[in-house]
Amino acid sequence: MDDGKPFIGRRGGLARGVVANVLRGVAQVVLAYALNLPLFILAVLSIAFVPLGVGVVLAPAVLLAIRAVANLQRDLAENWHGVRIPVPYRPEPAGTSGPVARFRWVLGDPATWRDLLWSLLNVPVALVLGVLAAGLTVYGLEGMFAAWWIALLTDYGWGPFWLITDYGAAGIAGTIVLAAAMTAASVPLGGAFLKAHALFCRSLLSPTQGALTERVQRLTETRAETVDASAAELRRIERDLHDGAQARLVSLSMSIGLAEEMMKHDPETAQQLLAEARAASGTALTELRDLVRGIHPPVLAERGLDGAVRALALSLPLPVDARIDVPGRLDAPVESAGYFAVAEMLANTVKHSGARRAWIQIEHSGGRLLMIIGDDGTGGADPARGSGMRGIERRLAAFDGTMAVTSPPGGPTIVTMELPCALSSPRTSPSSGTD
CATH class of the missing domain: 3.30.565.10 (Histidine kinase-like ATPase, C-terminal domain)
Structure with missing residues (x-):
């Protein structure tokens, strides 16, 4: 259905797709060669230095940097291509402030080694798919806007497909039409190449079946602990109500009943009992407020x-x-x-x-x-x-x-x-x- 907007201005139109493919293809190549490759080399060296002691400190730092790059790749895959890559890492346990404990935590996580493998394999894969995604678009644009007039100025048939000088004006027109078709085709093709790269990353960066099983087991344990803690909290509330506010309210009721009986015969004593009842009601109200604050403080709700x-x-x-x-x-x-x-x-x-x-x-x-x-x-x-x-x-x-x-x-x-x-x-x- 035509909404009245020009094709290039529509969401996902030709101009937007052209720019997106070029920028995203280049970004994947830069990410692989500026971050993946150097960090992989540093990780291998730091692990090799573990017997010397210095690797115990360096290896976790480098591997966590690779983890950060992997998380960046997860965000790009989801935001650019709708490919969601779940985070598989084990949570950092308490007491990992020391270098040895931190080393055991990071290197003991199977996801760390998949990140390391991804850092290596992503270099050639990102290069091929990123260059294809960006190169098709760039070459098509070059044929549309640059090749034909450069050929006219230099008398050179620019590029392997642009045989401009062999056919004169017809060659120029044919080159522009062919280049425009290539540029248009590069939008879906480039998007397919980039999505293929996202799927490749998901194959290495997603949790394995064993990790998912471990995660389900951990969640089951934590839920069971939470249920136990909730049951204990309910027992505490019941005990506080029984021993505190409830006992005071029962005493308050007895004092008021006794004061009613004493009102006719001993008004002075009745007045004293009512004063005690008023004090007991204030104490019971304070205990109830404290109990409510312990359950859910009003200031938190407000x-x-x-x-x-x-x-x-x-x-x-x-x-x-x-x-x-x-x-x-x-x-x-x-x-x-x-x-x-x-x-x-x-x-x-x-x-x-x-x-x-x-x-x-x-x-x-x-x-x-x-x-x-x-x-x-x-x-x-x-x-x-x-x-x-x-x-x-x-x-x-x-x-x-x-x-x-x-x-x-x-x-x-x-x-x-x-x-x-x-x-x-x-x-x-x-x-x-x-x-």
């Missing part, structure tokens, strides 16, 4: 993660520098998980670290929520020795999140937490900046 964390930071007995850049609201379960993870870490800081200052950095980018909590305390925090940090790991794992702790003796302690998530709505609270 102002989102940004406002809730800032309010939490202001309530602590030590100065907390909060730098938060979350330009929208998160889904409620993710928002709650992030808030309570930050709250638990700050509680640990106040109770155990002996810190004089703490800081919080929260930002959302690339579909991930990054939360960094640090302090200048005595250090020595170990997730394996504390149920609080283990609880945070379970809470984050339910959303496929990760936590890494760096806490050498003497400090500082830095906890990095990541949650994959998307923004669900624009931010309604105008808070920003530094507290």
